[in-house]
Amino acid sequence: MTNNKIILEIKNLNASVANTQILKDFNLTINMGEKHTLMGPNGSGKSTLANILAGNPEYIVDSGEINFLGQTLLDKAPEIRACLGLFLAFQYPVELPGVRMWQFLKSSLDSQREYNGKDPLSTKDFDSILNECAEKVDISQDFLKRNVNEGFSGGEKKRNEILQLTLINPKLAILDETDSGLDIDALKIVSNGIENFSSPNNSVLLVTHYQRILNYVKPDYVHVMIDGKIVKSGDKSLALELEKKGYDWLSKK
Amino acid sequence: MNSNTNFIDFVSKTTDKLNSNNDIANEFRLNNLSKLKQIGLPTHRKGNEEWKYTNLNKFTSINYILPVVETEDSNLKSQELSPKEFEVINIINGKLSKKNNINNSYINIKSSSINTLTTNELNKFNSLLGDKNEQMAILNSALCTDYIFINITGGNVKLLINFINSNNSENFILSNPKVFINIDSKSQLELIENHYGNKNSKYTSNNVLEIKINKQSNLKHYRLLEESENAIHTNTTRVYLDEKSKFKSFAFSKGAQMARYDLKVSMPHEHSEVELNGLYCTSGKQHLDNYINLDHIAPHCISRINYKGILNGESHAIFGGTVLVRAGAIKTDSRQTDKNLVLSPKAEIDTKPSLFIYVDDVIAGHGATAGNIDEQTVYYMRSRGLDLETASKMLISGFAMEIIDKVTINELNNYLIKTYINTLPSYKFDF
Ligand SMILES: Nc1ncnc2c1ncn2[C@@H]1O[C@H](COP(=O)(O)OP(=O)(O)O)[C@@H](O)[C@H]1O
Ligand SMILES: [Mg+2]
Numbered sequence: 001m002t003n004n005k006i007i008l009e010i011k012n013l014n015a016s017v018a019n020t021q022i023l024k025d026f027n028l029t030i031n032m033g034e035k036h037t038l039m040g041p042n043g044s045g046k047s048t049l050a051n052i053l054a055g056n057p058e059y060i061v062d063s064g065e066i067n068f069l070g071q072t073l074l075d076k077a078p079e080i081r082a083c084l085g086l087f088l089a090f091q092y093p094v095e096l097p098g099v100r101m102w103q104f105l106k107s108s109l110d111s112q113r114e115y116n117g118k119d120p121l122s123t124k125d126f127d128s129i130l131n132e133c134a135e136k137v138d139i140s141q142d143f144l145k146r147n148v149n150e151g152f153s154g155g156e157k158k159r160n161e162i163l164q165l166t167l168i169n170p171k172l173a174i175l176d177e178t179d180s181g182l183d184i185d186a187l188k189i190v191s192n193g194i195e196n197f198s199s200p201n202n203s204v205l206l207v208t209h210y211q212r213i214l215n216y217v218k219p220d221y222v223h224v225m226i227d228g229k230i231v232k233s234g235d236k237s238l239a240l241e242l243e244k245k246g247y248d249w250l251s252k253k
Numbered sequence: 254m255n256s257n258t259n260f261i262d263f264v265s266k267t268t269d270k271l272n273s274n275n276d277i278a279n280e281f282r283l284n285n286l287s288k289l290k291q292i293g294l295p296t297h298r299k300g301n302e303e304w305k306y307t308n309l310n311k312f313t314s315i316n317y318i319l320p321v322v323e324t325e326d327s328n329l330k331s332q333e334l335s336p337k338e339f340e341v342i343n344i345i346n347g348k349l350s351k352k353n354n355i356n357n358s359y360i361n362i363k364s365s366s367i368n369t370l371t372t373n374e375l376n377k378f379n380s381l382l383g384d385k386n387e388q389m390a391i392l393n394s395a396l397c398t399d400y401i402f403i404n405i406t407g408g409n410v411k412l413l414i415n416f417i418n419s420n421n422s423e424n425f426i427l428s429n430p431k432v433f434i435n436i437d438s439k440s441q442l443e444l445i446e447n448h449y450g451n452k453n454s455k456y457t458s459n460n461v462l463e464i465k466i467n468k469q470s471n472l473k474h475y476r477l478l479e480e481s482e483n484a485i486h487t488n489t490t491r492v493y494l495d496e497k498s499k500f501k502s503f504a505f506s507k508g509a510q511m512a513r514y515d516l517k518v519s520m521p522h523e524h525s526e527v528e529l530n531g532l533y534c535t536s537g538k539q540h541l542d543n544y545i546n547l548d549h550i551a552p553h554c555i556s557r558i559n560y561k562g563i564l565n566g567e568s569h570a571i572f573g574g575t576v577l578v579r580a581g582a583i584k585t586d587s588r589q590t591d592k593n594l595v596l597s598p599k600a601e602i603d604t605k606p607s608l609f610i611y612v613d614d615v616i617a618g619h620g621a622t623a624g625n626i627d628e629q630t631v632y633y634m635r636s637r638g639l640d641l642e643t644a645s646k647m648l649i650s651g652f653a654m655e656i657i658d659k660v661t662i663n664e665l666n667n668y669l670i671k672t673y674i675n676t677l678p679s680y681k682f683d684f
Contacts (some may be wrong), residue, residue, distance in 0.1 A: 054636050057628060078635035087636075094633035098651025107647065108637035115638070147651070164637065 005032040006067070007172055007203045008053075013064030015052050021062065022048040024228035030172070033200040037214065038207045039239065040225035041247045046207045047091050049225075050176045054088040055081050069171065082108075083115035085171030089161035089178045091207075096148035101160075104148045105130060105167060112168065133166040136196065138189050155186040162193035173197060174205045179213035191216030211239040226251050257294055260313035264289065267319060268395050278365050278400055281375045285394035288386075295388050306571040306603050307513050307542040312457060312485050317427040334447060334477075336664035339413040346419060347428035347458075348399045359408040359440070365400040375400060377433055381463045382491050382519045382548075389515065390489045393461040396429040403434045409441040418450035418458050418484065425455045432461070438468040438495070445665065446474065448488075449508070450481040457485040464491070466498040468522075474502040475665060479672070480509035482537075489515045496522040503660060504543065504560075505669060506533040511540040520582075521550040531560035532656040534673060535568035535600070542571040549582040558589035561656055563649060564600035565678045574606040578615055585615040593623040594652050596680050626680050645680040653677065 008030040015023040022045045030036055040046055051059045053066065055078035066073040073081055096104060110120040121129070134144060137159050149157050158178050165173055178190055194217050198204055206217060214222075214236060222238040223230045224247070231250050232238065268286045272279045295301065297308035335341070340357050343350040349364040363370060378400060379390055403412075420426045436442050450456060458480070466472050472492075480486045486509040492500055504514060518527055527547065535541050547556055562570045572591040593602045606619040626645055634644035657669045 054632075056632050058632075077640075078632060079638050079640050082636055082638040090633065090636075094630050096630065096634070096648065096651065098653070098655045099647050100651075104634070104637070104647070107643060108634075108639055111640065111643065112638040168637070 006030070007032050007069060008205075009065070009067040011065040013052070013066065014062040015048060015059060015064075016062055017048060017059045022228050023052065026064070026229050028223070028230065030203050030205060032203055034221065035198060035204040035206065035217065035219045037219040037222045037236075037239065038205060038225055038230075039209055039211070039222060039242060041209065044225045045228045046209075046225055047176055048228075050088055050091070050174050050207060053081075053086065053174055054078055079111070080115075082168075082170075083112045087165055087168055087170035087173050089158075089165060089173065089175040091176040091180075093149050093157040093161055095150045095152075097150055099148050101144045101146055101148055102130070105164065108164070109167060130167065133163055136166055137163045137193050139163050154181045155183065158182060158190060159186060162190050165197055166193055169197070170202065172203050172205065174207065176207045177209070178206075179208050179210065187213065188216065211243045214239050224250055257296070257313055261290060261293070263317060264392065264395055270319070271396070271398060277369055277372070278375060278397070280372075281378075281400075282395055282397065285379075285391050289388070289391050289395050292386050292388060292391070294392065303544060303573070306569070307511075307540065311511055312487070315425045315427075315457065317457070318422070318424045319426065334413070334445070334665065334668050336411070336413065336445070336662050339411040339443075339445065341413045341415065342403075343415045343417055344399075344401065344430050344432070345417045346426065346456075347397065347430040349401050357408075357410060359406050359410050360412065361402075361404040361406060363402040363404075366398065370400060370402070374402060377402075378431065378461075378463065381433075381465060381493050382517060387489055387515075389459060389487050389513075390461045390491075393429040393431055393459050393489070396427065396459075397431045398429070399431070401430075401432045403432060405434065405436045405440050405442050407437055407440045411443045413445040413447060416446065416448045416458070416460065418448075418454065418456045418480065420450070420454045420456045423455070425457055427457045427459065430458065430460045432463070434462070434464045436464070436466050436470045436472060438470055440467075441471045443473045443662070444475065445662075446476045447479070448477065448486060449479040450484055452481055453483055454481040455483045456481065458487070460486070460488040462488070462490040465493045466495060466500055468495045469497045470495070471499045472501070474500065475660065475662070476502070476504045476514075478504070478506040478508055478512060478514075480512070482508065482510060484509045486512040487515075488513070490517070492516070492518045494518070494520050494522065494525040494527065497524045498522075499526045501528045502530065503656070504529070504531040504533075505673065506531070506541055506543070507673065509539070509541070513542040513544065515544050515546070517546045517548075518556075519548045519550065520554045520556070521548075523551045523553045525551070525554050527554070527556040529556075529558045529560070530656050530659060532562075532653055532673070533560070533570055534563045534565075534653070534677070535570050536565040536678065537568060538566065539568040541568070542573070544571070544573040545575065547574075547576045547587075549576070549578040549585045549587065552581065552583045552585070554582065554585055556585075556587045556589075558591075558606070559656070560591045561652065562591070562593040562602060562604075563596065563653060563677070564593060564602055565596045567597070567599040569601045570603075572602070572604040572606070572621070574619070576606075576608045576617070576619070578608070578610040578612060578617060580611045583612055583614045585612070585617065587615070587617045589619040591621045592652075593621075594649060595623055595625050596649070596678060642679050646677065649677050649680065650674045
């Protein structure tokens, strides 16, 4: 699957939020076509990493490097990172009062197209793409008329993230606990969405702290993150081991 | 001598001038003048909660000339809003235009400048909600040049009333439009109350609207405030709901240098429903005060207040919402919220929803928020490729659209999108 082209390279990254250092000499390389899973106990810094990658202004990089498709990300605004092909499915998707799904999705896609030198889609073309994507993640037409995430259930918000992933079709998808809080049907929809997205021309970083989703999404690598850095990497058998033993055996140095 | 005393002097002289032999309203005007002399105008002092944030000095310290518009003014800003199927009435500087052409037999209009009103009819003014000393309404009655009655006698009526202010001179004029609307039982009225004037025109307009909604009738009310940027606008609107009647209101406020809207709603009969929506967008040095009084007297009534503000520049907006649930008003269901987007550090909002409940068996709630655009919300949108400006515009217009979306008249909806949404400021981020 791997064609050895590096999509993301994180080197000696130190980062903090609210004046507390969270990421400590963090290193990770992801090649095109690979699926990586990042696991770890609550508070280990997984979401911090995801936010640093997407460019959340609340999170500060103190030192280190992040290269994405051969360019540094550190000096780039979140919207530029998105246009370059980086996508984050939020652990806690944000409600946008008064902003309609349709309007939001169309503008998002058009902005990204414009940045990449493409014309905006006609309403008709967009509608047919959107409808196709919505069907895949079992989101109804009624939903598309609503305000973004407003009044959505937990599961609906997560499916909405997968809808956006499907529609935007980025180069790198970072999924922050998109599996948590889902019933089995929703978990299958979300997993299908990820598996359908995944191709030799893109990569996935799946952040989770349950191995449950790995019954559906098959990762090439599993990393364990504790206290701001990766302490162990392996293949998917590592996830099963974690399931049995928990994280304690890794944190005892 | 303070500006109030000077002003009352002016009122007194003016009232004298307005009196004429063939005007049956003389006595009514004089009665109100003497009342005004007794009780004065609202003062901006400690303890006067209703007028805590609005100082009428600006209103009273002007040297006014009388509004002398007998002829129709051809320089008037052309009116862009003309929804289909709406009958139109123009009131110019407080006087009913003689050119009104109403083609709906359910609409009956009487005006003291055209018809002769009976004492009985005149006494309806100021008495709708009991004999409360409403100073601005009394001032209006003392100076009013035309007492206008509109009777809706049935059917499903759509009516646009343009309150046009016209003044090409350098001096401020003061007009006192006064309209009483009676909606007979089992009638429907959609009413657009549209206040406007030429861009820089100087005027003060002190309006009174009294609306009686009789049994099982329905009023949908849209108020548009688009006065000149020099204008001072005050408005006392009183609404009385009879049994099983409904009042749904939208107050869209944008124009005027200074404005005060007093909306008093009384629910003395069972099973009536009130929904008050508002959107105010302020900028520059505007001062805009919305003051609502809602009185739950009878059991089984429902009320909702849902106002929103977008503040920019050095403007000052005030929301005062007082809901009173009286001892007899069991099973009342009342909610009120006021939400504000404060886009500039120099803009100021004073929001004060309050609730007084004198009975146990009710559902009631109130809340207010004020904030600027949330950085994490914008971050979510940026992470999808939207730049700061697009994201903030989308959020600000989304905030306003929550009110505009509820407007069911197509032409009005489009008009509001054009005048409110397409002119919204973009937000200067400090991140
Ligand atoms: N926005 C924030 N403000 C303050 N502290 C934060 C913020 N985000 C994360 N943290 C702190 O950083 C640490 C790592 O959190 P997080 O990255 O969310 O962990 P995980 O996703 O692995 O559960 C925690 O101690 C958390 O409290
Ligand atoms: Mg997390």
